[in-house]
Each structure stands twice: as structure tokens, then as C-alpha cells.
Amino acid sequence: MIKLKNVTKQYGKIKALDDINLDIKSGEMALLVGSSGAGKSTLMKLLYREERPSSGNIIIGNIDxxxxxxxxxxxxxxxxxxxxxxxxxxxxxxxxxxxxxxxxGLGAEEYEIQKRVSGALKLVGLLERAFNLPSELSGGEQQRVGIARAIVQGPPLVIADEPTGNLDPATSLEIFNLLSRIAERGTTVLVSTHNQHIVESFGKRTITLDKGQVVSDIGPTTNNHNFAQLRR
Ligand SMILES: Nc1ncnc2c1ncn2[C@@H]1O[C@H](COP(=O)(O)OP(=O)(O)OP(=O)(O)O)[C@@H](O)[C@H]1O
Ligand SMILES: [Mg+2]
Known part of the structure; x- marks a missing residue:
């Protein structure tokens, strides 16, 4: 689904990303971690083409x-x-x-809008708050609206840069569980986080960046589990 080949992003003298190679499969959920300045947001901006790489190739689906x-x-x-x-x-x-x-904005028919929006709000558990303004919703609820907006067109890929950065631990876990459910439905999900507790408890593939390089890429633990079963 996502392929990065020798991707480097330079801002003047700063190498925000330094020769990144990554392959994230369709329907996979991967966590992107690393200290502040490691290059997480830069990598995501390259994926949604907020920025262009200085060199290397990025393929998403069949789009270069x-x-x-x-x-x-x-x-x-x-x-x-x-x-x-x-x-x-x-x-x-x-x-x-x-x-x-x-x-x-795309000119969809009203019945189609009703059907899709209700479906997305139902999936994030917010159907009963559909007619509230953001200011009337908690942070976690607002982020669930953000996730409903992200999935309403049924995209094959969801990218979330620090989606729980403004949320408390319990709410963060709810948001990660929701993203995980979205991945289980076949959507590829890439999420960056600073939340070490989630990384440890979640058992998902975890890609660690440090100074613009991939320094580790491990998990998911479910696969390790399968591996253990295979050896038995
Ligand atoms: N537009 C820019 N111009 C110059 N330097 C930039 C720009 N954007 C990012 N950088 C630099 O690139 C490096 C990586 O930044 P990035 O925002 O990707 O880190 P991050 O891992 O997302 O950090 P954080 O966890 O704090 O969000 C940093 O050294 C940063 O200062
Ligand atoms: Mg960032």
C-alpha cells in the first residue's frame, strides 16, 4: 500500500529524513514513533504531498x-x-x-451524503451527537468526528499525526482502539504517537525514527505469537 524507496527530505542543512525504506501492507496498522524532531511529521507530509521528497520514491497504491x-x-x-x-x-x-x-464539495447526492455520513458517525459512536457543534463536544469526541471525516469516503489509507496528542490516556486508548477497528476492516492505518504506554500495550507494528532514519521496525506481536505457535 505504501512504499518508500531511499527517501530523503532535506530542509536546508537539516536532513529531516535520511534514506528511508519502508513497506506498509494493505490493511496493516503501523505506529510511527521517535523523539521530537525525529521526522515523523515530515514523513507523513510526504505521504499526503504537503511536501515533496528531496530524493527517492514514494508509491501509495498505484500512485507515484x-x-x-x-x-x-x-x-x-x-x-x-x-x-x-x-x-x-x-x-x-x-x-x-x-x-x-x-x-x-464533490457534489454528492443528498441521500448518498446522509447514508455515508450517518455510517461514519455510527462507526465512531457519535450518531447521537451528529447535530452538536465541535465546541459542544469533548476532545475525544471531536477527534472521533475527525476520524469519521477521514473515513467517510472509504479511503484505502488513513494517516494520523499525533491524533491523541491533546487527549488524556483513557481517551487516547479509545481513539487507538477505534483506529485499530478501522484497520481490521481493511484500511491501512499509519499513526504517529509519543504515547509509550500505547506502543507497549498495543502490540502493533512499530517503526521507530531517530534523526531521520528508521532505527527499528518491529512487531506486530500477533505475528510473533504466530511464529511461536509455528515453532511448537
Ligand atoms: N518546514 C521546515 N523547515 C525547516 N526545517 C523543518 C521543517 N519541518 C521540519 N523541519 C525539521 O525537520 C526535522 C524533523 O521534524 P518533524 O516535524 O518531522 O519531527 P517530528 O518527529 O514530527 O517531531 P515532533 O514529535 O516534535 O512532532 C526537525 O529537525 C525539524 O526542525
Ligand atoms: Mg510531528
């Missing part, structure tokens, strides 16, 4: 993101959902309208 023309960026972004640390909801629109926004 590194050489994609600017005119085709909307085409790329319709195939991925992006979840932000600060939610980035429209403050004067209801949860429903936040989730519906891109569909309306």
Missing part, C-alpha cells in the same frame, strides 16, 4: 506520489483520510456537516 503533478493532489487526497492532532474541525458546523463537507 513523489512525481505527482500538483493538479493531481486532490485525486491523491481523496484516496486517503488525514487525522490531525488539533482535529481541524470547522467550528461553526455540526459534527454531521464537518463529516459531510468534502462530499458536498
Amino acid at each position: 506520489v513523489s512525481s505527482l503533478s500538483d493538479a493531481k493532489i486532490p485525486y491523491l487526497r481523496r484516496r486517503m483520510g488525514i487525522v490531525f492532532q488539533d482535529f481541524k474541525l470547522l467550528p461553526n458546523k455540526s459534527a454531521f456537516e464537518n463529516v459531510a463537507y468534502a462530499l458536498r
Whole structure:
């Protein structure tokens, strides 16, 4: 689903990413960790083409993101959902309208909008808050709206940069469980986090960046478990 080949991103003299090679499979959930400045956000920005790599190739599905023309960026972004640390909801629109926004922009039929938005809000457990404004929702609920917005078009890939950075530990775990359920439905999910507890308790593939390089890539523990069973 996601392939990075010898990807380097340089900002002046700073090498934010240094010769990254990665392969993330369809339907896989991977956690991206590493200390502040390690390059996590930079890697994600390359995936949704907020930035271009200085060298190397990035392939998402069958799209060569590194050489994609600017005119085709909307085409790329319709195939991925992006979840932000600060939610980035429209403050004067209801949860429903936040989730519906891109569909309306694409000129979808009203019945289609109703069906898709209700489905997404139901999946994140927020159907009963559909007509509340973001300011009337808790942080965790706002992030669930952010996730509903990310999945409403059924993208094969969801990218979340520190989605729980503003949330307490219990709410963070709920959000990670939700992302995990989305991955189980076949969506590829890439999430960055500083939350060591989640990394340890979650048992997902964990890619660690340090100074722009991949220094470890381990798990998921479920596979280790299978491996142990195979050896028996
Ligand atoms: N637009 C930019 N211009 C110059 N340097 C940048 C730019 N964006 C990022 N950097 C540098 O690239 C490096 C990686 O930054 P990045 O934001 O990817 O780190 P991060 O792992 O997301 O950190 P954090 O955990 O704090 O979010 C840092 O040294 C940062 O200062
Ligand atoms: Mg970051």
C-alpha cells in the first residue's frame, strides 16, 4: 500500500529524513514513533504531498506520489483520510456537516451524503451527537468526528499525526482502539504517537525514527505469537 524507496527530505542543512525504506501492507496498522524532531511529521507530509521528497520514491497504491503533478493532489487526497492532532474541525458546523463537507464539495447526492455520513458517525459512536457543534463536544469526541471525516469516503489509507496528542490516556486508548477497528476492516492505518504506554500495550507494528532514519521496525506481536505457535 505504501512504499518508500531511499527517501530523503532535506530542509536546508537539516536532513529531516535520511534514506528511508519502508513497506506498509494493505490493511496493516503501523505506529510511527521517535523523539521530537525525529521526522515523523515530515514523513507523513510526504505521504499526503504537503511536501515533496528531496530524493527517492514514494508509491501509495498505484500512485507515484513523489512525481505527482500538483493538479493531481486532490485525486491523491481523496484516496486517503488525514487525522490531525488539533482535529481541524470547522467550528461553526455540526459534527454531521464537518463529516459531510468534502462530499458536498464533490457534489454528492443528498441521500448518498446522509447514508455515508450517518455510517461514519455510527462507526465512531457519535450518531447521537451528529447535530452538536465541535465546541459542544469533548476532545475525544471531536477527534472521533475527525476520524469519521477521514473515513467517510472509504479511503484505502488513513494517516494520523499525533491524533491523541491533546487527549488524556483513557481517551487516547479509545481513539487507538477505534483506529485499530478501522484497520481490521481493511484500511491501512499509519499513526504517529509519543504515547509509550500505547506502543507497549498495543502490540502493533512499530517503526521507530531517530534523526531521520528508521532505527527499528518491529512487531506486530500477533505475528510473533504466530511464529511461536509455528515453532511448537
Ligand atoms: N518546514 C521546515 N523547515 C525547516 N526545517 C523543518 C521543517 N519541518 C521540519 N523541519 C525539521 O525537520 C526535522 C524533523 O521534524 P518533524 O516535524 O518531522 O519531527 P517530528 O518527529 O514530527 O517531531 P515532533 O514529535 O516534535 O512532532 C526537525 O529537525 C525539524 O526542525
Ligand atoms: Mg510531528
